[in-house]
Amino acid sequence: MSHPEIGTFKQDTVQVVETSILAVTAYVNQALIIRRGVVILTGLERELVIPGLSPCLRSESLQVSGIGTVGVRLLGIRTEPLQTTPPIVSEITDLNDRIALLEEQQRHIRNRLDSLQLQREFIQGLSEKSVDQFSQGLAQRQIDLEQTRQLVDFLGQQYREFTTVISQLEQEQQDLEQQLQKLRQQLAQIEATPGQGGHRLVVMVEPSGAGEFVLELSYVVDRAGWTPLYDMTFNRTGRQVKVSYLAEVKQYSGENWAGASLTLSTSELGTGALWPQFHPWYIDVSPPESSPYRHPGQNPAITSGDSSLRSETIPTEPIAVPPIVTKVARENGITTLLLGQEDGIPGDGTPRKVTILEDEYPCRIEYVALPRLASFAYLQAIVTNHPHGVTLLPGQANIFRNNLFIGTIRLEQVAPGQPFRLDLGIDEGxxxxxxxxxxxxxxxxxxxxxxxxxxxxxxxxxxxxxxxxxxxxxxxxxxxxxxxxxxxxxxxxxxxxxxxxxxxxxxxxxxxxxxxxxxxxxxxxxxxxxxxxxxxxx
CATH class of the missing domain: 2.60.40 (Immunoglobulin-like)
Incomplete structure (x- = not known):
């Protein structure tokens, strides 16, 4: 019986390894995936095939290791894209329709602006030409001051009205352009995704005999990340603010993170750990654009070496995976939040909110009055983050006062021990x-x-x-x-x-x-x- 993932490979030298996602570390705009699978080797295998990997996988980030009851040499790896259906047509069609509608609105606004600007220029020109005529008319007593005042008022009113409408239309045009930019970015991301087929990984192996082998691989996927959210509730009697620290995790990798241990990190992958180095600084005329160079024999989808391929031999014992304990780690300004096992985050971009922590934060209250603007005072809470607590990252915060929703603010980053202010609305006392x-x-x-x-x-x-x-x-x-x-x-x-x-x-x-x-x-x-x-x- 043949397996569809094997194709023309011989059955006795190729095995398909079914893997599941063990752990996910979500970064700002990427995610690190760890998969694990178990296979029973006969000793004749030369290739292990892992199907169903994300279409957003970055092949240069792949690392493979193994452990088992039999010695296995890992010789190399390669990724193969699976050619299947293109991205969802209906989603692309919907985005194109929305873009076309906004572009039509932009054209209509541009036409109105051109017309209004011509009318305003006409009023301005008429005003400039009327100055000499009215000066002569006044000197010759052909026009009285009242007629002059009425015309000046009329021209000024018309000019102001045109200017006001033009300003409003220009603001509408800017808002439409921002919406168009977002839609075009979404469209570019969808079109750049190589379908829903994803990749399969082929691992070249050389087992020393028959036995159980546990294969583990890690890789980075794009189009994944998380943003912090907060619910902050002020209770007057307790003089404390209850902070619910949430994370909205969203990913379009095509892989469902079901049952995986989820970790959130504030760092960005690929930023490097070393400080930048000086390079020669040249002044020249019209320098040619540099292009990336690749050795003719280099294939970015094939990785080898000790850093990406590891295998070990251990006695025949059950393999135990230690549980991940929820905790907070901070190192070199990077905060890592280990949340433990989650029910699952779908790979189609559906957002999922997970709770990082809930805690009571001490605060003191202040009253602020601006009598020229309001006949009442405003209430503020000066909240202090715990000295040994978690860094509160920039994000949206929903403010509640005695369980009554007050509004939404943008919270800036708050380090442990640092105070921050919450506006709690008016106080009728x-x-x-x-x-x-x-x-x-x-x-x-x-x-x-x-x-x-x-x-x-x-x-x-x-x-x-x-x-x-x-x-x-x-x-x-x-x-x-x-x-x-x-x-x-x-x-x-x-x-x-x-x-x-x-x-x-x-x-x-x-x-x-x-x-x-x-x-x-x-x-x-x-x-x-x-x-x-x-x-x-x-």
């Missing part, structure tokens, strides 16, 4: 009132200037039955003109810190207590000059 108590305009020291003075009073009430610490930040105006100056006249009590654009107080409020803050600033500008951005404009 504080009431903040901002009053304008003075707004006065008078002549300046110089006759051709005037000064407008603004004075504000902030009243803050703690409605809670416990003491709180509140940071109050009040914004000050900044001048964008040399003709206008701003100056802080007073602030009571003295701010904890200040800058030209803001005042900041840190105050402690006892339970059910009230506190007042006040400040005053002046704006000096020439007589007859109309300012924008004044407090009355809001």
């Amino acid at each position: 504080l009431k903040i009132q901002r009053q304008l108590v003075e707004c006065q305009t008078r002549r300046g020291i110089f006759l051709q200037s005037q000064v407008t003075t603004y004075a504000y009073r902030l009243t803050i009430a703690n409605l809670r039955d416990r003491e709180i610490t509140l940071k109050v930040t009040e914004q000050l105006p900044l001048s964008r003109s040399e003709q206008v100056t701003t100056r802080l006249l007073r602030a009571l009590p003295a701010p904890t810190s200040s800058s030209p654009q803001a005042l900041e107080w840190t105050i402690v409020l006892p339970p059910e207590a009230r506190r007042e803050l006040s400040y005053c600033f002046a704006i000096t500008y020439p007589l007859g000059l109309t300012l924008t951005g004044m407090e009355s404009d809001r």
